[in-house]
Amino acid sequence: MSTDLGENQFDDIIDEDNEELDKETTRFCKLVNDAHQEVYPGCKNFSKLSIIVRLLHIKNLHGWSNVSFNMLLQLLRELLPENSCLPSTFQDCKFIIKDLGFSYEKIHACPNDCILFRKEYENEDTCPKCHSSRYKKMKVNNSRRKVHRKVASSLIPAKVLRYFPLVPRIKKLFMSSKTAKLMTWHDEGRTKDGKLRHPADSLAWKTFDSLHPNFASDPRNVRLGLASDGFNAYKNIGNQHSVWPVVLMTYNLAPWDCMKQPYLMLSLLIPSPSSPKSSIDVYLEPLIDELKESWENGFETYDAYSKQLFQAYVSLLWTVSDFPAYAMLSGWSTSGKLACPICNYHTCSRYLKNSKKMCYMGHRRFLDSKHRWRKYKKCFDGTQELGVAPMPLTGSNILEILGDRKNVFGNNQKRKRQKGDPWSKKSIFFQLPYWETNLHRHNLDVMHIEKNICENLVGTLLNIKGKSKDNLQARLDLVEMGIREEIHPKDIGSNKVFLPPARFTISSKEKEIFCGVLKGVKVPENYGSNISRCVQLEQHDISGLKSLITLMKQILIQKMLKG
Template sequence: MYFDGAAHRGGAGVVFVTSQGEVLPYSFTLMQLCSNNIAEYQPLILGLEMVVEMKRLQLQVFSDSQLAVNQLLDVLPFASVRVISPHRFCVYEWSYRDKIKCPFPKCGFGKWQRRGIVLDHFICKTFPQNYATWVLHGEINVLQNSGNVEVTQDAPPPENPIELLINEAFRGIGHEGVDVGPSQVVEEEEILNDIPASNNKDFFELLRDGSQELYEGPKHSKLEFLLKLYHIKFLLGLSDKGMTMILDLLRDAFNFAKIPDSFYEAKNTINKLCLDYVKIDACPNDCMLYWEGDANEKTCKYCHTSRWKLNEKRNNNQVSTIGKRKEKNKKKEKKPAKILRYFPLKPRLQRLFMCSKTCEHMRWHVEDNSKDGIMRHPRDSEAWKRFDTIFLEFSSDPRNVRLGLASDGFNPFGTMSTNYSIWPVVLVPYNLPSWLCMKQPNFILSMIIPGPRTAGNNINVYLQPLIKELNELWYEGVETFDSSKNETFRMQAALMWTVSDFPGLDILSSWNTHTGFACPSCNFDTEPCRLRHSRKWYFTGHRRFLSRNHKFRLIRHRFYGNVEEKIPPRKLSGSDILQQVKELDVTFGRPAALNDRRKRNRQRNVGQSATLQWRKKSIFFDLPYWEFNLLRHNLDVMHIEKNVVDKLNILC
């Protein structure tokens, strides 16, 4: 689209467009139209008339001046004239997915911006005086060659998925985001002004790897190749050493390709996408974490066990002889005995709003009006609605995230004889619709609690980093960029409840499910019974949950020979539970392993006994809202059914 620079400097401009959107290669200014010497522009007017007659199209004229319109009605009777700013014409008529290339130096005359941002730039910023030909906004380019007019269409903005991934990883860092691709003409210094200095190097290195071809002519860039190779590694469970050997083979076979020297180098490149995690050393007996004030400790404060792995092959006699030779080499790096891998929550929640496809779904639980009285989503539950009524400030913004926590132990070695239990902790964002929130790509891995033994009652120790970050998200929040509204807001988050199987309920809620008072709903209001020979617990009294006039309450011969007259137990609130656990004083950790391997009675942790139901005060009560949650722990029925079927298969 050709456009005279006088229009940008305060003059009125005119743009000629056919009814099919074709921009014609003619341009006038208001001064030209109002000049007395109109005859010199007569060939242009005749040319316009011939084009319109030959193509049998209706000509539309866009101008921002009524005076120019009146003049055009006299000289162009065959055209329909609309009064509209040519600036707005370009923004509204030649946008791609609601974006055009912004014609300002800061945007590099090529950065795709939303229409509102471009119009703000017209108002707030000075337009370049030497910009006279408007040809960089996705409009039709007119190329004149040998008297013929050739009309071509600019390509739309790039749709490289790697480029979009980089933009989403670094978006929200500046005020207007970083929406830059390698195909766009942007000065590096101007982008650096919008990105914190700590991320400058990572951003441009990723941008370079994302645009750098693996070798001449392939369809994959270097970064795309590394990401797909990294994906294959985890799908097949390949080791780091095996990946390094594969990279060595590929580099030898294709010496012209830009392949990293080792898997360590490849992993460092991928970690710049903010997909990394934090390693926190832990006591091998689950007593404490070496973090915050204890980050520099060498031994456990409670059991005095070393933080580092010891060489078990040595005995006391070998230490005296071999140890002297090792004294000189103490600079060798020590390996921690146990490591908690924690994935920070804040950047992962921010990423939900960086993706334009997911951002709008995060408000679905409020904006969707399809409510038919059936609980199809947690938002339809009584617990959700009560949380909204208690915490009005939190519920006032639908973008605040509501999370559910799920965890369970499993053996990573499958059916092998190795006894090993590892506990991943997964968070589920319930803001998403019911058909999205339970999909695997939307799960957020929070931490991996290491084995080989189950954390059990000591899970409070490992949940400390998560609880701390949840408290920060509740009290302070975090500045987050909303890509759907193109604005920054303070995002908060709250943990609504946990989800687990029945043994997992014991660990997460701290209620002992291995005694006669195993039911957490009945609490102490139950009568435990044991089988005569196997001494296993069984439970009766289910008829108390029926209505008072139900006929089953009076039947004796089918229900243990008695009439049920009890009423259902009272539901305990969070305050009631806090009253029951306030006197508990539990020291976390396990007793040190003994050298004597003879069979002995099972040892219990400090503070535990056969009749003690509450093992500890749950760490979830450190959250300010947990006491007021109507529903704190959920049972995964499908998970329990699977456990039962697995046991039956083993017995059969």
């Protein structure tokens, strides 16, 4: 939205005396026009808003104190002409940003992730479940055994959730005439030839439309996707300090817009230092409440493109995450015997005693019933595949299985869970009235899966220590399974074991050629990071595959292995 604010896209709203314009929109647009004024007459590089945003950004990046920031503002005001409109204090800058709607709510949380101190717990000082203090422990003066006055006057919460309200941000999408027009692309601008180019072409989208015709009747109604993942905010590999942002994607927009940074909306910033795990539902409560309200009652907003007020409604179609976060959001455990959420209770798994890990098989069930690979034994696990592909669980199936199960949240809370039960909770998303009938509720982020497969493939080809999947333990598992006799380990005496080379084993010279080709690759600008930095010729090692996944998977490996 900062990009929209810099292009004066709101002028058409104020220039026309539109009687339908609501007070909130009028106030916002006047603030925008005021913010667009030059810092001083004749300044072409900065507006009042852009210089404030730039200064606040630098302040946050380098940890400036409020006092030092005020001193800088005073210096700049002395440097600029007398009629400049630069604010004089940090508080003035905050008020301008807040009035424009770029603000968030701070919600105190239990340090053990049991509850949020809101609604019925708003005035509590301790968690009613684990009895932990809402605030950090006070410093005590040893001489008088009294709490220091400064500390007592400003209690510091133990954990704070930052929530960015959804409705004001959606309203601002429609306050821009250009963005308001783009919000109907999925219905008016999309090519409808049956090919899958956009979520609107999917069966899940079409099923949702057929079940909720009133919602689908207005293409301006907003359809969202939710994504979440943990990251280290301090960029320190050795530090396990994890922060979990929750981001919303707007699927009304075209494919080349909906995943661009200006249209990705940060909704929640879940505090660190560790992952909330299944207790992520506690932090999702404010967002779910707002989504329910936006679905049931909607909200009145102004469409700058059609120049009229309308009642907008919002729906959440699905979530997107990696495998661990899938378990946190859905409640289905992605580890153990039933780790596959697609195969669910029909997951084919086997514990490998030597490798000490679970192995998941039965992939041939998804092939056509007459596919020749179903009868192949030697190339797979020594058996024929006669089974059929399992059916994914519907929302109704899940609710029937879970029944009236009560969730127990908190990192130190004991959960009564039966052996073999893959469910850790009843997901909070089922509080949404339409979630039960959504065709695809949770989706896996393909990038993470591709990265892992590519990393394992390269690690096995180059026999990189710690990354190769072909080792003595794997060969002993083949012996136990009674397959691949030609590569079973052989005892050659003196407590030594010989591992016969497999078909995919490449020589040291071939490894050198493989790494040499990767190191010398030239790609277009912005296509990917410099792969030559990730390749170590002497060690035959490759690191940092996450940023090189497209290059490695789609182009190089296919060509090089064929050659």
